[in-house]
Amino acid sequence: MELAESMGRGSGTGREAALPLSTAQLGVWALLGTITMLFAGFTSAYLVRRVGGDWWPLPLPGVLWFNTGVLVLSSISLELARAAMKRLRLSALKGWLLLTTTLGLVFLGGQFVAWQELVAQGVYLPTSPHGAFFYILTGLHGLHVLGGVLALLYALNRAWAGHLTPGTANPVNLCATYWHFVGGLWLYLFVLLFT
Amino acid sequence: MAGLSGHVNFCECLQERRNMAEVQEAQHTHEPVGFVRRYIFSTDHKVIGIQYLLTAMFVAVVAGLLAMLIRLQLAWPDAKWPLLEKIFPVGMEGGVMNPDFYLALVTMHGTLMVFFVISFALVSGIGNYIIPLQIGARDMAFPFLNMLSYWVGLLATLVMFASFFVEGGAAGSGWTAYPPLSAVPEASPGSGMGQTLWLLGMALFIVSFTMGGLNYFATVVNLRTKGMSMMRLPMTIWCLFIAAILGLLAFPPLTAAAILLLFDRHGGTSFFLPAGLFFGDKLLPHAGGTPLLWQHLFWFLGHPEVYILLLPALGIAFDVLPPFIRKPIFGYRMSIYSLGAVGALSMVVWGHHMFVSGMSPYLGEFFSIGTMIITIPSAIIGLNLLASLWGAKIRFTTAMLFALAVISLFGAGGFGGIFLGTATADIFLHDTYFVVGHFHFMIAGVTLFGLFAGIYYWFPKMFGRMMNERWGKLHFWFTLIGYYIVFFGMHFQGFGGMPRRYYSFAKYEYLQGMQGMNVFISICAFFMAAAQFVFLANFFWSLWKGPKAERNPWQATTLEWMAPSPPPHGNWGDVQPVVHRWPYEYSLPGAPADFTPQTVSPAEAKVTW
Numbered sequence: 001m002e003l004a005e006s007m008g009r010g011s012g013t014g015r016e017a018a019l020p021l022s023t024a025q026l027g028v029w030a031l032l033g034t035i036t037m038l039f040a041g042f043t044s045a046y047l048v049r050r051v052g053g054d055w056w057p058l059p060l061p062g063v064l065w066f067n068t069g070v071l072v073l074s075s076i077s078l079e080l081a082r083a084a085m086k087r088l089r090l091s092a093l094k095g096w097l098l099l100t101t102t103l104g105l106v107f108l109g110g111q112f113v114a115w116q117e118l119v120a121q122g123v124y125l126p127t128s129p130h131g132a133f134f135y136i137l138t139g140l141h142g143l144h145v146l147g148g149v150l151a152l153l154y155a156l157n158r159a160w161a162g163h164l165t166p167g168t169a170n171p172v173n174l175c176a177t178y179w180h181f182v183g184g185l186w187l188y189l190f191v192l193l194f195t
Numbered sequence: 196m197a198g199l200s201g202h203v204n205f206c207e208c209l210q211e212r213r214n215m216a217e218v219q220e221a222q223h224t225h226e227p228v229g230f231v232r233r234y235i236f237s238t239d240h241k242v243i244g245i246q247y248l249l250t251a252m253f254v255a256v257v258a259g260l261l262a263m264l265i266r267l268q269l270a271w272p273d274a275k276w277p278l279l280e281k282i283f284p285v286g287m288e289g290g291v292m293n294p295d296f297y298l299a300l301v302t303m304h305g306t307l308m309v310f311f312v313i314s315f316a317l318v319s320g321i322g323n324y325i326i327p328l329q330i331g332a333r334d335m336a337f338p339f340l341n342m343l344s345y346w347v348g349l350l351a352t353l354v355m356f357a358s359f360f361v362e363g364g365a366a367g368s369g370w371t372a373y374p375p376l377s378a379v380p381e382a383s384p385g386s387g388m389g390q391t392l393w394l395l396g397m398a399l400f401i402v403s404f405t406m407g408g409l410n411y412f413a414t415v416v417n418l419r420t421k422g423m424s425m426m427r428l429p430m431t432i433w434c435l436f437i438a439a440i441l442g443l444l445a446f447p448p449l450t451a452a453a454i455l456l457l458f459d460r461h462g463g464t465s466f467f468l469p470a471g472l473f474f475g476d477k478l479l480p481h482a483g484g485t486p487l488l489w490q491h492l493f494w495f496l497g498h499p500e501v502y503i504l505l506l507p508a509l510g511i512a513f514d515v516l517p518p519f520i521r522k523p524i525f526g527y528r529m530s531i532y533s534l535g536a537v538g539a540l541s542m543v544v545w546g547h548h549m550f551v552s553g554m555s556p557y558l559g560e561f562f563s564i565g566t567m568i569i570t571i572p573s574a575i576i577g578l579n580l581l582a583s584l585w586g587a588k589i590r591f592t593t594a595m596l597f598a599l600a601v602i603s604l605f606g607a608g609g610f611g612g613i614f615l616g617t618a619t620a621d622i623f624l625h626d627t628y629f630v631v632g633h634f635h636f637m638i639a640g641v642t643l644f645g646l647f648a649g650i651y652y653w654f655p656k657m658f659g660r661m662m663n664e665r666w667g668k669l670h671f672w673f674t675l676i677g678y679y680i681v682f683f684g685m686h687f688q689g690f691g692g693m694p695r696r697y698y699s700f701a702k703y704e705y706l707q708g709m710q711g712m713n714v715f716i717s718i719c720a721f722f723m724a725a726a727q728f729v730f731l732a733n734f735f736w737s738l739w740k741g742p743k744a745e746r747n748p749w750q751a752t753t754l755e756w757m758a759p760s761p762p763p764h765g766n767w768g769d770v771q772p773v774v775h776r777w778p779y780e781y782s783l784p785g786a787p788a789d790f791t792p793q794t795v796s797p798a799e800a801k802v803t804w
Contacts, residue, residue: 034405042451
């Protein structure tokens with residue numbers, strides 16, 4: 001709302017109430033919709049391919065449990081960053097944002113370790129269909145996490161410059177919507193790939 | 196036209212009055228300075244819209260010429276064309292077209308026309324230009340993203356063009372890119388680098404189109420001006436809005452499929468490739484995949500894509516009609532609900548493209564029934580367009596003629612669709628020229644005529660000049676008559692069992708009777724193509740030499756006509772318009788003129804909706 005108002009734009013208040021979402025937030029939610037459909041497409045491919053005769057399940061790389069924990073912690077620390085922002089405590093905000101970003105990078109590193117574990121076992125991309133899906137889905141999810149890390153760095157940069165004001169169009173809040181989504185997406189992929 | 200411009204310019208005086216009456220803080224819109232920021236790397240939705248339109252126009256010339264080469268081959272399969280050998284030394288070696296080149300032509304004609312002409316011009320071009328103007332906004336929600344969308348789209352176009360110049364030529368697996376032809380690089384010359392570039396170009400296109408879709412969605416939801424409720428939006432906006440949502444939901448699964456296909460091609464995986472495939476004398480190492488998976492993922496996009504392109508064309512027809520029939524469209528709300536129903540149903544009928552793929556008859560029945568159901572809201576939309584004409588004193592401008600052709604083609608094409616949507620009839624008609632004729636009526640015809648209607652209608656707004664009506668009508672009649680002969684003819688060839696995508700029919704005894712028809716269709720196609728140069732000449736001549744257009748040359752009611760022609764940066768000067776009524780207030784009893792723009796206050800004329 002406030003972004004729309006500050007730019008002198010109306011929101012069609014004819015006979016209906018305007019959506020309580022800023023334009024930027026609306027864009028983020030629409031983006032999450034398309035990402036959901038992207039992984040829905042992969043899911044249907046996965047379910048179809050899994051019933052093929054040559055399917056054998058991979059052992060679960062142990063480091064994934066650690067990675068999952070890291071990603072959950074990063075979501076919590078991002079929420080703490082938002083709480084700090086709400087109470088206008090700038091230094092705490094910067095600290096929690098930094099921690100979130102670091103945890104995101106640790107997760108990406110951990111996923112790379114999982115790939116190396118598989119390679120050490122002799123599982124390459126073409127070796128097994130399950131392995132191929134594992135590499136492709138974790139790789140694509142990793143790219144989405146990387147996008148989130150870049151967005152967090154942008155928010156961190158804004159926080160450092162002191163340019164953050166609370167509100168729904170605020171980069172920290174936008175990051176949080178996206179970040180919790182990619183976190184949830186990982187939990188979903190984890191369950192899909194190893195149950 | 197002389198009669199129209201002689202009228203009192205009703206809305207212009209109203210605009211002036213409101214500007215004086217309403218005191219609002221002045222909006223400072225920073226107009227970009229310098230040629231590059233203004234016309235090249237511009238974030239202004241109007242410039243981006245025109246960039247898309249011009250790009251699409253260029254691609255259309257190329258893709259249209261590809262179609263002419265296809266027709267040349269079909270009409271005279273054995274003839275020698277020494278001149279063409281000079282242009283295509285590999286594809287036309289010895290002056291005779293080789294089969295791989297023919298397949299590349301078919302593939303690239305389809306791909307370029309669907310994604311880089313119709314999507315670009317209709318959705319991205321007209322959409323970008325018209326959405327902020329019709330909802331009373333100053334720009335799109337994310338102008339920078341909008342600019343990025345165009346430049347990624349242009350990159351995608353260049354990648355597609357580049358594929359003609361690589362070893363083996365452009366992709367040859369059809370615009371549907373079915374594996375294994377598209378998945379095995381050795382399968383045919385076009386399956387090599389050409390196919391890789393095709394996938395890359397499509398991926399870039401999807402990125403660009405998704406950025407556009409996000410923009411359309413957020414803009415329509417959040418940037419409508421005061422008073423512009425959802426149920427006061429012009430039909431073009433409703434159609435683009437639904438199309439944007441469909442695009443956001445339907446394109447990602449194709450992206451997933453394209454990624455998997457790239458890994459099948461270059462990563463040694465087997466998602467779409469079954470065991471036991473030989474190419475030449477070599478057994479391929481793949482095993483366990485299924486080509487049907489690609490078909491499902493492809494058509495999950497492919498079918499909604501038809502409506503992503505069709506709906507904006509119908510929306511344009513709905514918006515072009517009222518100023519030339521001088522009365523409201525019939526069934527505004529009914530049409531909106533029908534559009535919503537068509538959009539939702541379009542996501543669950545993709546299987547009707549795959550009746551002969553060996554799917555379970557029960558599943559086929561589901562898709563058949565779904566397809567029959569979608570004809571109901573589609574028929575409502577078509578009949579509402581038709582009913583709008585009832586009792587009207589029609590002004591036959593070029594834009595109006597093209598809008599009428601949209602109704603005609605939507606009806607004729609929709610009728611053919613009933614045959615193809617029925618599994619039993621489709622088993623005979625599948626992959627014949629009946630299908631080619633049908634989709635050229637719908638995804639090509641309705642959209643192309645809708646696009647022309649939109650261009651002739653909004654040209655005065657876009658460039659501040661009028662197009663030449665005489666040349667416009669010449670263009671219309673040649674295009675319409677040519678179009679019906681060519682593609683109606685193909686329906687009959689399909690009934691005769693003529694299969695699509697075949698390079699030559701010389702070896703098929705039962706098709707020899709078709710050859711005369713093929714020659715006739717080709718000649719008509721050449722005439723139709725030539726008529727498009729009349730349009731191009733008119734377009735570019737009018738750009739500089741056309742008579743100056745006033746603010747509202749058609750005496751229309753929607754918001755874009757309240758802005759100057761062409762609108763300045765920021766569209767509305769200091770004050771954004773305020774909307775008081777629905778978009779089709781014509782012939783309102785007691786109103787000062789036979790049209791009452793959306794900005795006219797209730798004090799000046801009664802509000803009906």
